[in-house]
Amino acid sequence: MSTLEIRDLHVSVETPEGAKQILRGVDLTVRSGETHAIMGPNGSGKSTLAYSIAGHPKYEVTSGEVLLDGENVLEMTVDERARAGMFLAMQYPVEVAGVTVSNFLRTAKTAIDGKAPALRQWVGDVRTAMENLRMDPVFAERNVNEGFSGGEKKRHEILQMELLSPKFAVLDETDSGLDVDALRIVSEGVNRVKSTTDVGVLLITHYTRILNYITPDFVHVFVDGRVAEQGGPELAERLEAEGYDRYLVGSN
Amino acid sequence: MTTPTETTPTTEPMTQDETIASIGNYNYGWHDADDAGANATRGLSEDVVRNISHLKGESEWMLKTRLKALRLFDKKPMPNWGADLTGIDFDNIKYFVRSTEKQAQSWEDLPEEIKTTYDKLGIPEAEKQRLVAGVAAQYESEVVYHQINEELERQGVLFLDTDTALREHPEIFEEYFGSVIPSGDNKFAALNTAVWSGGSFVYVPPGVHVEIPLQAYFRINTENMGQFERTLIIADEGSYVHYVEGCTAPIYSSDSLHSAVVEIIVKKNARVRYTTIQNWSNNVYNLVTKRATAAEGATMEWIDGNIGSKVTMKYPAVYLTGEHARGETLSIAFAGEGQHQDTGSKMVHMAPHTSSSIVSKSVARGGGRASYRGLVQVLDGAEASKSNVLCDALLVDTISRSDTYPYVDVREDDVEMGHEATVSKVSEDQLFYLMSRGLPETEAMAMIVRGFVEPIARELPMEYALELNRLIELQMEGAVG
Numbered sequence: 001m002s003t004l005e006i007r008d009l010h011v012s013v014e015t016p017e018g019a020k021q022i023l024r025g026v027d028l029t030v031r032s033g034e035t036h037a038i039m040g041p042n043g044s045g046k047s048t049l050a051y052s053i054a055g056h057p058k059y060e061v062t063s064g065e066v067l068l069d070g071e072n073v074l075e076m077t078v079d080e081r082a083r084a085g086m087f088l089a090m091q092y093p094v095e096v097a098g099v100t101v102s103n104f105l106r107t108a109k110t111a112i113d114g115k116a117p118a119l120r121q122w123v124g125d126v127r128t129a130m131e132n133l134r135m136d137p138v139f140a141e142r143n144v145n146e147g148f149s150g151g152e153k154k155r156h157e158i159l160q161m162e163l164l165s166p167k168f169a170v171l172d173e174t175d176s177g178l179d180v181d182a183l184r185i186v187s188e189g190v191n192r193v194k195s196t197t198d199v200g201v202l203l204i205t206h207y208t209r210i211l212n213y214i215t216p217d218f219v220h221v222f223v224d225g226r227v228a229e230q231g232g233p234e235l236a237e238r239l240e241a242e243g244y245d246r247y248l249v250g251s252n
Numbered sequence: 253m254t255t256p257t258e259t260t261p262t263t264e265p266m267t268q269d270e271t272i273a274s275i276g277n278y279n280y281g282w283h284d285a286d287d288a289g290a291n292a293t294r295g296l297s298e299d300v301v302r303n304i305s306h307l308k309g310e311s312e313w314m315l316k317t318r319l320k321a322l323r324l325f326d327k328k329p330m331p332n333w334g335a336d337l338t339g340i341d342f343d344n345i346k347y348f349v350r351s352t353e354k355q356a357q358s359w360e361d362l363p364e365e366i367k368t369t370y371d372k373l374g375i376p377e378a379e380k381q382r383l384v385a386g387v388a389a390q391y392e393s394e395v396v397y398h399q400i401n402e403e404l405e406r407q408g409v410l411f412l413d414t415d416t417a418l419r420e421h422p423e424i425f426e427e428y429f430g431s432v433i434p435s436g437d438n439k440f441a442a443l444n445t446a447v448w449s450g451g452s453f454v455y456v457p458p459g460v461h462v463e464i465p466l467q468a469y470f471r472i473n474t475e476n477m478g479q480f481e482r483t484l485i486i487a488d489e490g491s492y493v494h495y496v497e498g499c500t501a502p503i504y505s506s507d508s509l510h511s512a513v514v515e516i517i518v519k520k521n522a523r524v525r526y527t528t529i530q531n532w533s534n535n536v537y538n539l540v541t542k543r544a545t546a547a548e549g550a551t552m553e554w555i556d557g558n559i560g561s562k563v564t565m566k567y568p569a570v571y572l573t574g575e576h577a578r579g580e581t582l583s584i585a586f587a588g589e590g591q592h593q594d595t596g597s598k599m600v601h602m603a604p605h606t607s608s609s610i611v612s613k614s615v616a617r618g619g620g621r622a623s624y625r626g627l628v629q630v631l632d633g634a635e636a637s638k639s640n641v642l643c644d645a646l647l648v649d650t651i652s653r654s655d656t657y658p659y660v661d662v663r664e665d666d667v668e669m670g671h672e673a674t675v676s677k678v679s680e681d682q683l684f685y686l687m688s689r690g691l692p693e694t695e696a697m698a699m700i701v702r703g704f705v706e707p708i709a710r711e712l713p714m715e716y717a718l719e720l721n722r723l724i725e726l727q728m729e730g731a732v733g
């Protein structure tokens with residue numbers, strides 16, 4: 001049983017016009033096995049939260065804490081956070097020329113576990129996970145994210161989540177740019193990891209449709225760098241019907 | 253200038269600056285006791301040249317060729333169009349060093365100290381696994397270990413050190429020596445012709461395909477010692493051979509000069525592939541002239557890796573003399589702190605329907621400088637020729653430098669020319685992505701660099717590709733260095 005606690009998190013980014021405050025005091029606690037949906041309009045700071053937790057150098061934490069089972073995540077380097085059990089499925093994962101998916105996955109698994117996986121077991125695990133995500137086996141020999149379609153990139157991110165079995169996974173707009181079939185396949189992938197491991201999930205999304213496949217235990221509405229409202233799955237249904245307008249009016 | 257130190261395991265993660273600084277540290281900096289070189293004379297004169305020729309018991313023809321080259325060397329200006337060569341002091345170089353009196357016929361015959369050196373280079377393993385057909389290992393100026401397997405002998409393939417070839421096959425030798433690169437070609441070709449010692453000689457008879465790569469290792473092991481090996485490869489009609497040359501050298505405090513000449517004659521419908529990875533220590537001036545002629549339907553491929561040295565100037569060339577001849581160069585260069593890799597290729601189209609391709613990849617870090625310098629020339633009458641040039645540079649930091657000097661000279665209308673050049677940086681987002689999957693920064697950086705050079709690494713023989721990967725990793729680790 002693990003806990004990820006975000007306490008009064010303030011984050012700014014450097015812009016040509018100077019530092020700009022994005023997160024203005026976020027409080028959130030996720031426990032193993034729980035799924036939290038983070039919803040909100042564009043520019044509300046959802047992705048900033050995701051990248052700050054993972055430690056992207058562009059984001060500066062000005063105050064607040066992120067604790068993983070009491071350990072201060074913010075003092076860790078990006079790779080240390082990953083090895084401590086954090087995972088971020090990115091919205092726009094970058095290309096790495098000349099590095100095959102299979103080499104990348106094995107290297108990542110070795111780094112996370114601190115030892116190379118047993119070869120036969122690993123090859124089987126990769127094949128099964130790829131089959132489950134309806135990925136062609138030749139995919140493993142392509143270069144990381146090079147020439148991938150939007151849907152392929154997202155499947156590849158979820159493939160990594162499945163193989164690296166993190167304690168906590170942050171999924172940053174994993175549903176964006178997916179058609180109905182791809183959305184279902186990717187969502188099933190997330191549900192598989194949820195059912196086979198004790199992963200805690202922070203599901204960041206603009207739209208409610210992914211919540212038809214992945215049922216959240218909690219929904220948090222992000223507005224202007226803060227959690228403006230939280231509740232159960234019924235809150236998502238209300239957003240589906242009403243949109244974000246009432247929060248935006250309220251915050252203006 | 254770096255100094256050899258021992259591996260110190262560290263638990264502290266490195267900052268990005270430290271990571272960058274560690275790239276390119278030279279890791280093969282061990283050296284053996286320097287008995288052989290201690291007594292060699294410094295400086296160059298007619299007496300030095302006569303003495304080299306005399307000690308080797310050479311023919312009058314060779315002595316005359318050497319002396320003529322020496323005069324040309326004195327007359328030729330220093331090339332001033334590329335890297336800075338002002339640090340070379342010709343009077344402070346040893347031009348000939350003899351390490352053992354006799355050539356060893358087998359591994360057991362080698363002196364213990366030399367065996368230890370080669371053990372570190374992994375030669376016996378390569379030999380045991382029969383990955384190489386014959387190993388000509390050059391220790392200082394002479395080949396001390398030379399073996400060729402029975403299959404090659406049966407096929408009539410000659411794989412000798414160049415000195416032996418001069419003694420045993422003077423007729424072939426005199427016909428081809430200097431025929432591709434005349435002694436007056438440039439100052440350093442003249443120097444090499446005057447004082448050359450060692451190198452490999454390969455002759456492949458018509459129609460013979462040498463299935464396994466022929467391999468040689470070169471080392472400089474004497475402070476301030478110049479190494480001037482001379483390699484001559486003749487692939488007769490319809491034959492095929494892959495020659496592999498690798499260099500590592502220990503670190504010394506003053507500058508060394510390496511100036512080799514490689515001449516290759518690729519006859520009708522023959523194919524030669526020549527693979528080099530040089531990893532000279534960061535005080536060596538590596539000024540090498542490499543050129544091949546490709547006759548009708550012939551193919552010449554240069555695969556050229558430059559990791560070490562202080563300054564490298566090397567532009568492997570193919571003169572496409574016959575119709576449908578093809579020339580190809582794949583080149584990788586790593587330029588770290590204090591290094592200038594001025595490398596590229598030269599393709600001269602002299603006959604119709606000839607084609608050439610140059611792919612160059614360079615990585616610069618720590619203030620190093622990587623320059624691509626290439627020439628594609630299409631002479632009058634070489635109609636329907638094609639050439640394609642692709643240069644990619646990767647900058648690991650903001651203080652390093654990459655330049656491209658692509659020269660094109662076309663004297664024919666009906667030609668197809670392509671040129672593409674890119675410069676990219678290791679991006680924050682790439683590092684973040686890999687690190688977010690648990691890879692420490694050094695490993696992430698190494699993975700990006702390995703991926704960048706992968707298109708060339710996959711053309712290398714397997715043990716060389718692995719060695720290249722290991723070198724990149726060691727350079728990124730910084731735990732060593």
